[in-house]
Amino acid sequence: MPELNYSGAVNAALRRCLEQVPETLLYGEDVAKPGGVHGVTRRLWKDFGDRVFDTPISESAILGSAVGAAMMGRRPIVEIMWADFFLVALDQMVNQAANIRYVSEGRLKAPLVVRTQQGNSPAACAQHSQNLEALFTHTPGLRVAIPSTPQDAFDVMVSAVYNDDPVVVIDNRTLYFGAKENVVTDAAPKPIGGSHVRRTGPAATVVTWGAITHQVLATADRLAEEGVRLTVLETPWLNPFDHDALHRSLVDTGGRLAVVHEANTTGGFGGEVIVRALEAGVLSGRPLRIGTDDSRIPATPELAAALIPGADRIHAGLKQFAAG
Amino acid sequence: MPELNYSGAVNAALRRCLEQVPETLLYGEDVAKPGGVHGVTRRLWKDFGDRVFDTPISESAILGSAVGAAMMGRRPIVEIMWADFFLVALDQMVNQAANIRYVSEGRLKAPLVVRTQQGNSPAACAQHSQNLEALFTHTPGLRVAIPSTPQDAFDVMVSAVYNDDPVVVIDNRTLYFGAKENVVTDAAPKPIGGSHVRRTGPAATVVTWGAITHQVLATADRLAEEGVRLTVLETPWLNPFDHDALHRSLVDTGGRLAVVHEANTTGGFGGEVIVRALEAGVLSGRPLRIGTDDSRIPATPELAAALIPGADRIHAGLKQFAAG
Amino acid sequence: MTTDRLVADLRAMWRIRAFEEQIQALHKSGDVRGSVHLCIGQEAGPVGACDALTESDALFATYRGHGWAIGRGTPLRPLFAELLGRATGVNGGRGGSAYFSAPEYGFYGENSIVGGGASHAVGAALAGKHDGTGRLAMTVFGDGAMNQGAVHEAMNFAAVFGLPVLFLCENNRYSELTPIRDMVRNEALTERAAALGLPATRIDGNDPAVVRETVAGLAEAAREGGGPAFVELITQRLVGHYIGDVQQYRTRDELEADGLVEPIAVATAGAAGSGVDTGALEREVRAEVAAAAEQALADPAAEVRTVKEHLYA
Amino acid sequence: MTTDRLVADLRAMWRIRAFEEQIQALHKSGDVRGSVHLCIGQEAGPVGACDALTESDALFATYRGHGWAIGRGTPLRPLFAELLGRATGVNGGRGGSAYFSAPEYGFYGENSIVGGGASHAVGAALAGKHDGTGRLAMTVFGDGAMNQGAVHEAMNFAAVFGLPVLFLCENNRYSELTPIRDMVRNEALTERAAALGLPATRIDGNDPAVVRETVAGLAEAAREGGGPAFVELITQRLVGHYIGDVQQYRTRDELEADGLVEPIAVATAGAAGSGVDTGALEREVRAEVAAAAEQALADPAAEVRTVKEHLYA
Ligand SMILES: Cc1ncc(C[n+]2csc(CCOP(=O)(O)OP(=O)(O)O)c2C)c(N)n1
């Protein structure tokens, strides 16, 4: 069982898929010879030849060619370097990839995986800081994942590649060079979906995904020391979303639900999670929603920190919520 | 007070703005000489010369040039023929227009208006049927309106043009040739925002926007005859959204909230409306959300009708809700 | 050209035209609903170009794609059925006139986003490089689509990787209601492709023989590793952009001139000159097409029961 | 060229280089944070091209835009302050290295989306057609941006409407870590613009005099109604794509060769040959730049209190 950090785990998953799934291709801007701007795809080009290649700065052609190749039986894995760049070619995801299976009445399919990364990192500009998962979760026909650990990064990628629909896998670049952990790399591919109960406690259920999960877990631990025990449910898959697990969990936590995400609050996927719980009748009282304040993201880290939920805000929010 | 149908009202508003606001420009694909594919911009080119012009099929250049012109003090009004086509150039809305004021710390602004129309009409294909308002309501920095009557279509356009931020105005083509009504065309421009209480009744508050409003109103009238009186709040502005009016209304309707929209349900703006009411503590019991089933939209009208809420589904849903 | 070939082409073009005219009639009668884009006047392109394609090749078209689907050999009945919203339609009525596919005939779909399908063809060729077929991919779009960035990206992408993709631009002089000459500064659209490194040629798109020969030659070169190529077919639509477009933006003179050069008029004159009974040919084809429409009309409606299927695997 | 001009150009280029080197140092010290794209080696472009612009003209650049902001006359202190996250920054620290603007100096902003700013320049020129200024707009982007559909659309749009827009492509041979020659089939990028109807020329982008003369000529033609034009500046960056890029993709030979032709080396040799004390000039500029950095470092931090302002009017 290799010890891998997040980027190493993604790399290992890509390697495994390239080895075991001959239909895979891997391409995007700077992913081959340079090994990716974050080094995630290092050495794959050396080992898999022309199945791994660099492309022009042409997001529409990257995504569109992946759609076309997938229609013909390939399983392309392509990279959009920053989630913000999806926006120059979102058509290929929403108008094209998402429609293919349904509109052809199942005669065609588009089993492609798009890797990207998103979110803010210190001094990233407003055009390199957005969290855009809600654009994809509002698009029927797409699958969406957003892992936060090396193991999940590995598993999500393998599941995505074996899945028969277009999947968007969203990393957060601040995770790439985090701590190493032992990663199981030889398990059979799992179906997509699922969630993890990362902490258990009766005070409330906190749902979270992506990089901010780590802050939520740290907060939960801190609160546990302060005598407040929370359940934390991490949902690396947003579509399919594990509403069942959440709703079961809410039974044990008195229907008290908090959602924490880095995306800006209004229209973020957190709202959907809350409404589904409400509709299912498993919610009790007012929920708590912690997201980035509705704003553009300023470059100066101290300014950004005033908008994006950090440790203190999450701690204060959850503490008050658990008490209330 | 002229009698105008919806398209006539938009045309009149554009004419008024072109007359009274010399900074305005109006352009897009087929909007000038042909007068628009739906005839909405008829004759404006004749009367305003080169301030109204046709463009290449280049959505990125249309939107981007509007951004640039707006930065320099113009007030461009541009058309994206179908909301679905935004997706080839969403960058210009989300990464560009939305950032300009904030990132420049108020030194620059981008007062542009983008007109579009959306939704399904009989036999429209999956790439011409989407309701995409949630993409814009999740984008801080943009304003979003979605009127349903000639008067609102007129007022929204005038308010949008006088507003200093980028505004997306979303029509629904099935409304263009509806009934005529007397339209006040000479009132002073109003600030953006606001909502209309279209029906009053104690059973519940129903929030709705866009073309489906007409079905909600017809349903409310039908239910009133059946003895169930609903409050219907139409919100032609989604950003700014009139949460205050809604929350006030909920006080009078026992906190019972239903939302009806044509956009697909998961991640639709309806969820946000519900969560805000919940967070504000003005919601009681389970709300009702009626939206299109999460799906791509099939071309055959009978198939589409099985997914998109129509009169019967809205009636049944609201009736059961009011009873429950 | 042999008379046989001429007759075969005329027949093939008539099949497309008669199909489109039948759709016009079915639209009038309310059986076909919604927005429909006919290719009347542009039949020579599909008839000439599809001959260069083998079974494993892939074609990607636009909303004006009925003729191209027929060109690839898709039978008429399931096409009619698709536009009529029948369960027997090529996509069970999900696609409709503007966005159907028939992959079993190598027709990988129309596209209702201008320029949206060009990069799909690039991907299909890319797939062919790895799946052992060496597949040629062809994509067709209009003159107006040349102004869409996605098309530029697709051509460059194919060029960089030397992929066997043929980009066919059907220049019918209009984008919806706007003439292309008003929307470009340089009307030589081929130069755009040439600048990206594609052999690019403008041809008479009204002559199926010219189209066939040109496309076949480029297809061969592409298959041999020569990379993508671009062909501009000069043609015209004799009808509106969509059914209902009354074409106020065109003069009667222009429409009349177009009528003189349009492919069926020209081929009919040629065939008649060789002694062919073109009237009989036309009647024969029309009967065949009408029969297909009749069958499709009798087919069962698309099943509402299954409307939620096929969103995901 | 006169010695005065040579010295002025060398001084102007040194101001940019010294600014960038100061940023490098401030990045190392942790005062400037995050991703920063330096234009070291590319100073001749802004120094030569900005001279063609008047006050009411508008310039749109990319993330590699420090030199262009300086070229337009933006003072150094508020630029340093912006990158240092100071309240006195040109955008109060909202923009940062990659996305700031200084409209009071005709600098309408960097852009961190490749190709994202090209159409803004088109709009600025369009505005000028209606606001009485007849404004010229200039946009600068890299070689890699030529593969972005948005740039193609912007050039075509400007061409169709004959707008006075100068499209400057700084060809430094790389897009991030990938050479442009691997990403195009035809390396003559000017042909792309020419195909759209723009006069297009490739020039030595390392010589400020050549840039000045070319751009001034095209600017004049554009102002006189000649429409947009395209210039490819052949240049090089002497540093990584961003601070921290160790450039494993470049050989030592290549970097050495670049060092021989880069603008400051060439201009220094020229000036020294005319008897100029280039060492003194360099020291003088460095002192000025260092002083501006010092001042900016002493400026107050961006105010968190105001972080929610300016989202909407
Ligand atoms: C991205 C996008 N923009 C606009 C449209 C609307 N539209 C549909 S067809 C068309 C004209 C296309 O003209 P051309 O490419 O010449 O093809 P033709 O219809 O003449 O075959 C336009 C603008 C669209 N479908 N997609």
Ligand SMILES: Cc1ncc(C[n+]2csc(CCOP(=O)(O)OP(=O)(O)O)c2C)c(N)n1
């Ligand atoms: C739409 C988009 N795609 C990708 C990127 C990532 N990216 C940033 S700079 C760059 C390379 C650009 O190269 P070039 O245009 O040659 O400019 P240079 O950096 O050499 O000045 C890339 C791919 C981006 N910022 N925007």
Ligand SMILES: [Mg+2]
């Ligand atoms: Mg055309």
Ligand SMILES: [Mg+2]
């Ligand atoms: Mg470059």
